[in-house]
Amino acid sequence: MTASTATTSVPQHVDVLVVGAGLTGIGLGYHLTTLQPGRSFAIIESRDAIGGTWDLFRYPGIRSDADLYAFGFGFKPWNKDNAIADADEILEYLQETIDENDLGSKIHVGHKVVSADFSTADARWTVTVERTSDGERFEITAGFLSSAAGYYDVDEGYTPHFEGRDDFRGEIVHPQHWPADLDYAGKKVVIIGSGATAVTVVPVMAETAEHVTMLQRSPSYVMPAPRKDPLPILLRKVLPDTAAHKITRSVNINKQTLLYNASRKFPKQMRALVRKVNIKALPEGYDVDTHFNPDYAPWDQRMCVVTDGDMFKSIAAGKASVVTDRIVRFTKTGILLESGDELEADVIVTATGLNMVPFGKIPLHVDGNKVNLPDHVFYKTLMVSDIPNFTFTVGYVNHAWTLKADLVAQWTCRLLAHMDRHGYSTVTPTIDDPTMTRSPYIDMGTGYVNRAMHLFPQQGSKGPWVVAQDYKGDRQLLGKDPIEDSALVFTSATAKTLATAG
Incomplete structure (x- = not known):
């Protein structure tokens, strides 16, 4: 795609301004094109390429951790054999979506939002944008603003302090900043972490490294999943791609829902099931309880997917190993552990997590007053109290x-x-229940979540202010329930008088 980077090609005003040209922004562009064909919009992206997460991360083996029949768009069938797809396959899919729906002219890469201010009097956003190629700044006005920036800090990943880091003579790499020329063939590699990134990188690096050690402070739940899903492959032989995709999508969503609900209702049984699967996948006599049996219940944190059991196979082949211990310090030649052991390393990969930030770190203002997000509450998990004409997407x-x-x-x-x-120019979620209590937006034991929740708006204890993480419920709440709501306050475009839809 030849997305525009020239200032003159970015519209001075649009009805809807979308921030982020990853999967979310491209999907929103499709829906605006098809459901609001007469409305002008632009998608701006701070990086120099589309794709978001799938272009940002370049570490070996980067792939989805959900099957593409659910992770792909509902409107565009995923017709490749790989259900768990590599980043380049996802980028190709996104580019196809852009080309098929003529979205290229709407996307402007290399443009970073510096700030956004909503004027109540004018019923519009004024968005300050910086062109990253030369630092020049200019303004775009928009009637509506939507954040499709996700919640990752694209500028910097999370790395805790490691005593003696500067003493280490080898290379230290964070997966978010993977060097294109990193040579680890025939070398000893230690990967710090036990999350989705770590379990993805281990087997790929183990193919050419002398040995790869995954060093974890505590275990995570790890489950094998097939890269290829036999159901759609079979269905596509007898049905059109669209029908095969629809059936597979429904089956896989229901399967994931069943797994999650079973984990919450029957944690002991699900723990036993995961343990049984791990025992079968690992060498006989392997210490599963030390390395793959967490002290929390299934789905208190996300489960890690091991494609075709590749990490287990690397362990069985002796190319990779798992060490569960705590770090005392880095040394010249590796890492000293609390047990007294020292792991030798030529390369250390700090797969220690990400930094979460709300709305791409964009400072939001209303009538010149900066919004302090933690003072606000999410509405239906897509708007924020007291911020007009603004939606966001977090999955x-x-x-x-x-x-x-x-x-x-x-x-x-x-x-x-x-x-x-109805002739409205603004819509603002307004808390209509002063007795409502508040709590963190996401309640999970995951480190990167807990580190960041103080930056985000909160969720309420009732009504549209609750963040339920419930796809079935959201299909009704967002897909079918009326827009009218006592918590939404609308302003007339003509008289500028408040009108509450009811």
């Missing part, structure tokens, strides 16, 4: 991200249509 923690992205995009288009029909 599920227990389902594929795109399931939520599709629902948010469709709801946003329904909202815009509703405002047109």
Whole structure:
């Protein structure tokens, strides 16, 4: 795609400005094109390429951790054999979506949002944008602003302090900043971490490294999953791609829902099941309880997917190993552990997590006053109290991200249509229950979540202010329930008088 980077090609005003040209932004662009065909919009992206996560991360083996029949768009069938797809396959899929729906002219890469201010009097956002190629700044006005920036800090990953880091004579790499020329063939590699990134990198690096050690402070739940899903491959032989995709998507979503609900209702049984699967996949006599039996219940944190059991195979072949211990310090030649052992390393990979940030770190203002996000509350997990004409997308923690992205995009288009029909220029979620209590947006034991929740708006204890992480419920709440809500306050475009839809 030849996305524009020239200032003159970025519109001075649009009806809807979308921030982020990853999977979420491209999906929203599709829905705006099809459901709001007369409305002008632009998608701006701070990086120099589309794709978001799938272009940002370049570590070996990067792939989805959900099957593409659920993780892909609901409107575009995934017709490749790999259900668990590599980043380049996902980028190709996104490019196809852009080309098929003529979205290229709407996407402007290399443009970073510096700040955004909503004027109540003018019923519009003024967004300050910096062109990254030369640092020049200019303004775009928009009637509506939508954040498709996700919640990763694209500038910097998370690395805790390691005593003696500067003493280490080898290379230290964070997966978010993977050097294109890193040579680890025939070398000893230690990967610090036990999450999705670590279990992805281990088997790929083990193919050419002398040995790879995954060093973890505590275990995570790890489950094998087939790269290829036999169901759609069979269905495509007898049905059109669209029908095969629809059936597979429904089956896989229900399967994931069943797994999650069973984990929450029957944690002991699910723990035993995961342990049984791990024992079968690992060498006889392997210490599963030390390395793969967490002290928390299944789905208190996300489960890690091991494609075709590749990490287990690397362990069985002696190419990789897992060490569960705590780090005392880095040394000249490796890492000293609390047990007294020292792991030798030529390369250390700090797969220690990500930094979460709300709305791409964009400072939001209303009538010149900066919004302090933690003072606000999420509305239906797609708007924020007291911030007019603004939606955002953050996916599920227990389902594929795109399931939520599709629902948010469709709801946003329904909202815009509703405002047109009634002549409204602004919509603002307003807390209508002073007795409502508040709690963190996401309640999980995951480190990168807990480190960041103080930066985000909170969730409420009742009504549309609850963050339920419930795809089935959101299909009703966002897909079918009326837009009208006592918590939404609309302003007339003509008289500028408040009107609450009820």
